[in-house]
Amino acid sequence: MGNAPEPVIEFCRVSFRAANTHLLLSDLSLSVHRGETLVLLGRTGSGKTTTLKLINRLLEPSQGEVQVEGRSTLQWDAIRLRRSIGYVIQDAGLFPHFTVERNVALVPQLERWLPEKVRARVREMLDLVGLPPEQFLSRYPSQLSGGQRQRVGVARALAGNPPVLLMDEPFGALDPLTRAEIQREFQALQKRLQKTIIFVTHDMREALLLGSRIALLEAGKLAGIFTPEEFAHASDPLVANYLAAFRAGDGKSNLSNESADGNP
């Protein structure tokens, strides 16, 4: 895992302990390179979401340091940091009382862009995620399907043009067909936009499909980082376990894992 091309995000021996609980993350060192999609793969409670939240400072490390663009997250102004990092979560977390337009316009508006610029940007983003603006601008999230909501979530995260995107099981709640479709589109989007993406999932197939590298987490520790090819052929016993488990259960195990996986 050499310190190859330009790290955008670096974890330096990071541990995290939530108040009065056990160690959720221990001694994690990891760097994310510009333009890559790093998948954090692991089972429920392995520390994936915790890792993600340490990046946009929704959590702060108990030990060690998380650096974004060479600066510790604690030195960043938290608000500035978060506005320069796109964030997509499961079920999208759209504001139910905002129209699609206002949802997508959120960060540009917080950043006080000119109104015409915001309007144009919202349309551009909706086009980008395949939702015709004139049809969707004035709808409320409750008037959208799960797949459409997730697209709006992606559009909202991209609207402020952040160089980094954090995605926490963004497609986890979708039915398999919609998920496959949106994964394919996301792959195309990724190639086009060249963002640095950290993508959390427990779905191995998704990890192999979307990741340029896969970081395997187990019980709050980093078990290894692999390219998809390496992962598929790794001799590492833990990875072999994963492969066996996922193969045995295949589609079914993915489904049953879904609902159980909340945020730690």
Added chain:
Amino acid sequence: METLSFFVKNHAQILQLTLEHLWLVGISMLLALAIGLPLGILLTRRRTLSKPVIGVANIVQTIPSLALFGFLLPAPWLGERADRLAITALALYALLPVIRNTYTGILGVDPGVREAARGMGMTDGQVLLQVELPLALGVILAGVRVATVITVGVATIAAAIGAGGLGELIFRGVAMVDNRVILAGAIPAALLALLMDLLLGLVERKLTYER
């Protein structure tokens, strides 16, 4: 029939007492909101305080209204004027539904939505004003509605300490053993409660976002 003619004959006084009643209710509700809303919001930020504070508000609510008026009578500044005292007591009664509904309304906001709001870089104030309060508004307004209706009712007792309002007619009617006089106080008070309920219900429907 007899009651109706009594109403017509005394309409000026009934109207004046109704306005007095409204004034008592209005001022105490404003006071309750001015204290209850910020307090309810504070409790969502300091959750450990919620049990004791809501507990105290609960206890206040269980004190019989007549007794509460009596308790406050010796208080230095309050006891000087009946309306001051009445307004304070009424505001105390209205406090619980306002605090409790503000608290539970905000806590009831989908954690995913709050998380997204923070993760997108909203400041605490922006999360509160643009996300939490609008989404909790329905629950908060329901509390305000309950509090207002309670206050309209309890305000009739304020006449016992000479604070005026429609209770005056009720007490006078009881003393005179004259049903017409009692009804001249009771009917407007009941109508007032219904009207408030209706109006605030409309506001609630208007301001709450449609799902």
